[in-house]
Amino acid sequence: MLRFAYRSRPVVLSVALLLVSGVAASAEPNPGPWNGPVVYAGERAGPVTISGGSNITTIASLTVPVGTWVAFAKMDAHVEELARDVVCELTSPGEYQRIRTRAGAAFHEAPGVANVSLNVVHTFTDLPGKFRLRCRAEDPGVTARNIRLIAMRVGTLTEHSLELGSSTTTGSTKPEVIHAHTQSAVSVDSDNFRSIASLPLPDGRWWIQAYLSVVETESSGAPIGYECQMTVGGQTDAVDGTLDPGDATMVSFNIAAIITPRTTLDDVRVRCKAEFGGAFEAGQMSITAMKLGTLTRVDLAGGSTTTSGEGKPVAIHGQRLTAPDLDKTYKNVGEFGFGGSFIASAKITAIDGETVQCRLRDGLDSDQSMEEYPDYGRTMAMQIASSDSPRIRRTLSVQCRDPDYASQPAGDVEYVKITALRLGTLTFRSLTP
DSSP, X not given: OOOOOXXXXXXXXXXXXXXXXXXXXXXXXXXXXXXXXXXEEEEEOOOEEEOBSSOOEEXXXXXXXXXXXXXXEEEEEEESSSOEEEEEEEEETTEEEEEEEEEOOTTOSSOEEEEEEEEEEEEEOSSOEEEEEEEEXXXXXXXXXXXXXXXXXXXXXXXXXXXXXXXXXXXXSSSEXXXXXXXXXXXXXXXXXXXXXXXXXXXXXXXXXXXXXXEEOOOXXXXXXXXXXXXXXXXXXXXXXXXXXXXXXXXXXXXXXEEOOOSXXXXXXXXXXXXXXXXXXXXXXXXXXXXXXXXXXEETTTOOEEEEEOSXXXXXXXXXXXXXXXXXXXXXXXXXXXXXXXXXXXXXXXXXXXXXXXXXXXXXXXEEEEEEOSSOOEXXXXXXXXXXXXXXXXXXXEEEEOOTTOOSOBOEEEEEEEEEEEOSXXXXXXXXX
16 A cells, blocks of 8 residues: 655755845745635547557546645547447556446447546655546547546545555545545356445545446356445445446446444445346446535435535535436436536436436536447446636536437436535646647
């Protein structure tokens, strides 16, 4: 387990210069109270070509200053025909998370699309550094679109080993982040839920995001069903669908929860089970939990709200378990008001049907994602960063539809999750190769 620590260059004042100039030595000014998370963000519409074959190439990179950072990346992989395996990594020096997915569906007239989301942490000690999103496809003809990278400076970082169950903590300021990651995978071959990962969380209010790959391994010629769940503090997020032989997909979760004293330490639990026989592997997983000061939870179906805690960070989290049936026009599946500078992350589960297109909007910016699949269940994750005056209120919404050009039946949408986190500062930077 790596230990990270902040390192700063000391300021050296020349005594002779102070005497000659008559300027008295004084302490550095007080930076004032912490005003919320510091975030750097960038986006790129694409299309950006993803190399076919074994060579992995950089799709986009985000430069950040010295410090400890947690980074999130999101993109959509598009194919024009048939289906292609796509492998993507979010990397920093010596660290990475990798996701494998399959974009496209044979014999469909619409372009195939697969959503990819990743997460990694790193400390840049002496010089600014970069987080890089890198991808490769099994064959040419794949492009990356709707690319987003967001990095948040961390004050206290606890790294947790999912294999060993041990933790290492550095730093003592806000924001407080717990990050767990594993490169290994767990075989799932039973109709009963099997534990994939567990992460202890102290008491408090937490925003938790998780990402993993689900890969079919039996290749028996028949599709198999899968279902994965994350439970935290009485909250649940879930994904279920179908995998063809050799298929792979990304699974993501998004929960805001209140942790209270318990007899067990495993407050975050990720479990999966197989359906219809067969087997798959679940792994390449990351879990990132950020401690909140004030949390407002919104019922996206009924509109009721509850607020707990005080101070910063401030977050609003909305959820609904089912959503209205989709048609050819965009339909709101969840929304709430928010203001100021913030980052927002949304996640939905699409089941049944064969096509779903969704977008996350805040009135000025939007991110979108689309999944086309033959009776698969898929996860779609979206993210935006937005900067404005706290006095200006805007509506943050997720909207979904059945794409105009698709003749296949629209999928159903469930487990809609939207989280907005108010920021202290937000810096936009161009994403470079």
